[in-house]
């Protein structure tokens with residue numbers, strides 16, 4: 001409990017069971033489970049999976065209710081596109097607590113909807129999630145969630161900071177965006193392609209693109225080679241591509257994920273959705289911040305994550321996850337351990353983000369290029385007029401047009417505002 005505003009901490013870690021619930025014909029996942037526990041239980045039990053994130057220690061309590069995305073999202077959508085229901089303990093106007101099971105087809109549909117991207121800590125204590133893909137029918141559990149890929153083909157593309165020029169940097173990132181803009185259709189041969197571009201500051205050796213593709217896709221090897229060639233096109237000197245070959249799904253998932261951290265570090269996250277690749281001016285800003293020897297910190301990473309595809313086939317109001325026409329997410333992250341460095345690192349990250357979105361008030365507005373941000377990367381600066389000079393409220397950046405509906409659901413299900421934090425949904 002590292003924040004003085006926190007009044008109550010509920011340990012949900014014992015609510016970690018993953019089982020098939022015949023009554024609801026859905027997978028029941030305890031809200032205290034971690035993604036690592038969920039992936040293993042679903043895969044070894046039924047050969048299925050959910051398109052969740054690439055950090056095995058992340059808890060589903062916040063991850064699912066905030067939307068949830070990961071390596072399989074371009075092919076299978078957001079996690080909440082597979083959320084059938086939620087069991088949540090709510091508190092009524094008299095202060096009495098009771099459990100409710102809200103599903104996408106019962107009388108509590110509004111409460112279910114609020115958990116499809118509204119974010120944790122808003123409506124009640126979630127005790128479990130019920131997972132079944134929208135539109136899935138029958139009673140065979142193996143057909144009610146996405147089938148896990150058998151093998152994943154993977155590769156790495158490596159850039160050496162010592163040889164990367166500014167022009168080569170900009171061209172590499174441009175190639176990344178161009179490729180995903182051209183291959184952003186659900187059902188295309190590339191819809192299982194996932195390749196986060198991880199760019200740490202230039203005091204490190206270099207940066208890399210870590211790619212995976214379902215090995216059972218026809219011509220998978222050819223497709224992967226063509227992708228790596230497209231990324232390197234016009235980049236001088238060319239980055240090095242290493243083909244890793246095909247490996248079993250769980251092997252690659254564990255190998256490519258961030259393991260659970262046991263030593264908590266201090267860190268800061270900022271993020272944004274992209275409808276289109278950044279402009280050359282923005283790519284220049286990214287290069288400047290990552291390479292400036294006077295300003296760059298030790299342990300900061302700029303991450304571009306492919307997104308869209310199947311996610312974009314769902315209407316923005318069908319779930320509370322509003323962003324349904326994007327191509328990527330950007331995440332910047334800085335990690336440090338000495339509290340005396342808090343101000344220095346916060347300042348660098350804030351200025352980087354402000355300058356990246358310099359033409360839109362320091363934030364990713366919903367416009368031709370950007371689409372706000374993701375509530376699972378909550379960022380108080382978006383609520384601070386010193387850093388968000390756009391005049392657009394932080395709630396709009398996260399929830400777009402879905403915010404008023406979330407507010408009405410909040411008023412109905414948490415009339416006493418029992419569940420609140422510094423970025424929670426407020427009553428209308």
Ligand SMILES: Cc1cc2nc3c(=O)[nH]c(=O)nc-3n(C[C@H](O)[C@H](O)[C@H](O)COP(=O)(O)OP(=O)(O)OC[C@H]3O[C@@H](n4cnc5c(N)ncnc54)[C@H](O)[C@@H]3O)c2cc1C
Nearest residue numbers: 031053054055058059061062063068069120121125126376
């Ligand atoms: C290293 C790292 C990698 C990440 N990678 C990804 C990624 O690939 N994809 C992605 O989508 N996201 C990713 N995230 C973001 C992640 O989805 C969010 O941090 C998410 O909120 C984590 O949920 P949690 O339950 O672990 O966290 P917590 O901090 O415990 O919870 C987050 C919020 O949800 C609330 N909450 C938690 N449990 C419950 C519950 N049972 N009932 C009601 N409210 C609850 C909390 O009160 C809090 O407000 C990553 C985060 C980290 C730290």
